[in-house]
Amino acid sequence: MTEAAAHITEKRITVGEGPAGREIAILHRAAQKKTGLAFVWLGGYRSDMSGTKAVELDALAGELGIAAIRFDYSGHGISGGAFRDGTISRWLEEALAVLDDIKPKRVILVGSSMGGWIALRLVQELKKRKKAPQIDGIVLIAPAPDFTAELIEPNLTDAERRSLAERGYFEEPSEYSSEPNIYTRDLIEDGRRNRVLTGIIETGCPVTILQGMKDRDVPYQHALKLVEFLPADDVVLTLVRDGDHRLSRPQDIEKLRAAASALIMHD
Template sequence: MMSFFDEKPAHLTLADGLQLAYHRSSGALPGVVFLGGFTSDMTGIKACALERWCRKRNRAFLRFDYSGHGASGGKFAEGTIGRWSQDVLAVLDRLTEGPQILVGSSMGAWLMLLTALARPDRIAGLLGLACAVDFTEYLLWERLDETLRERLHRERVIRLPSPYGEPYIIAWDLIEEAKQHRLLDQPKLPITCPVRLIHGMNDTDVPWRISLQVAERLTGSDVRLILLKDGEHTLSREQDLVVLTHTLQDLLEGC
């Protein structure tokens, strides 16, 4: 018997002709939209676990691939934070209706904050996992030595080893364009919806204090930071998923 995870994705055609692949299930509102991380796709453990959880509860759910990711069109090396942020807005505007809770993982948590700033009336809550706000600076640029920086500037695109499998593709345009979307440079982030941030204290990619800095800047009062002392960056262990779904349930009950 075919599982819903075996279904082929639908596609949303953007104004420039590029297509974004997505899976959507109907149900009660607020709906849940999952935003994946840098180089990740919508077939990951957290995305599929959340879809299964939402389907069991008849909760509307959507997962998708950014341009240049997974089953979507486009070239990864041409992606930027601004471009992927526009992908999220297109999906939110055209594939969902009513209030939504955004669940953002790593880079997806940066994009969920940008989305909440752009569409405050559509967002019922935010749930960030290993929030990688401004990661292009401290996770990419600052980890390059002078030789690699010069090579990146010259070649525009370089590939670096990744502990998660395929090499990281780092583009000069990604680093430069991201400066327009930095959030930690701002003293306040005018986001007032409920926000939950989950971060592992054993995260060797994105320090848990990044989530703390985000929490401090949010203007809303309903903000909670949940630290998992033994949690790592992916937050995909069974015990991590339990914390994730319990936290999502808490958000939904408050809507």
Template sequence: MSDADILTTAEGRRLAYHRSAGAAPGVVFLGGFKSDMEGTKAVHLEAWARRNGRAFLRFDYSGHGLSSEEFTDGCIGDWTTDAMTAISELTEGPQILVGSSMGGWIALLCARAMPERVAGLVTIAAAPDFTEDSMWAGFDEAQRAALINEGQVALPSDYGEPYVITRRLIEDGRDHLVLRAPLSLPFPVRFLQGTADEDVEMAVALRLLDHARGPDMRLTLVDGADHRFSDPDCLGLIEAALEEVLSRAGGGA
């Protein structure tokens, strides 16, 4: 793999990225919480884009992967700003956003803040508002007290070392909720969700579908698929959803 390029943001954060030239509208992959641009889905979609001559961008939020800053210094607002900067500086015209888990939430925030730059949306196990509805709502009294008094709490993770959750992450998340106010998605949207996902419950996908408003939204539930959504069948479904959104957005497949 070639070395990543670097984009320095107005805030001084250094974002690592890989960009492929190709046809418009391009595709931007937005990764999940504590994930990075070398994940299975990001790399698979880059290969898909190259085969199809489609412009493609994958990058690491600050505090993730090869980008600068510490993970515990970041929050939803910072990572959304990173995403909007990457879209603004590294792509041209409207893009198809593919958001995985937290990346689904960030894609929705981008769509709300810069709708003129979004031609369509594909989410994979989208986790909108998870800092409030999953983390904070799931904390016991001791965890809430630790968060408030000590500024952070460690949560066990199935993906490696514990997640250190900061008070700033929770409080900032409340300023970026998308399921409490009208959410307009005026372009083709495909939500993908596994029924065996233990990190994002199926009810979240149903709530998102019911809450958002748009002329062309569909939710696909995949029996037995987990949160990774990265086996060959699931990767094929992501490709199919992306091709459908591209077709309906006028970009062909």
């Protein structure tokens, strides 16, 4: 075990009760400095906490001496639960449960793709609580808030609509896996209830957005639209002209590291 890995603890918590209960896997890097600050990684649809960006963020936390929290949503990675049961509300509940378990005092949320949506909903939910970690900053990578309503529903084919009505889901080929992407009726209906692009989003902290202009999954215009709903915040949008959706190349990782580090400097 390397010295860096020695500071990481794997644990599992149960979220939900009865048939809705599922085991969520967490990797928690302990802080080496008494700042109370932690990076919180919020992954994308069908991604997991062992991905390149998640691992690089954890490594950066180790270099800076702060804590890092990664976890897999239910139906993802090594967590329990069925992927087809997943909804934004369900995965948001798990993110809140992870924070309740680890209890960081201050956090910088780093959300990738769908994780950007989860991050913005997490901010809204934490603001309702009397006791919650302070949000020092947010980094959004190819953010996909409201993607079910904004990017999927308007582009459904007749065949996909029929599949949703008759089978409760539809499939589409995935660019990143041999297994198709699955979108359920529950996910889409729940997505409508979790929309954030409906009014001003008050995060109360600096927000940095990294967006590839060759992103075929989440067009860069979606990031531009998001900025319009963040008028009260210190927002920095970086458009990567040749960047794709993953933004996992070495030069992209450097932008992520710089953005996350800058939020600590800002604080």
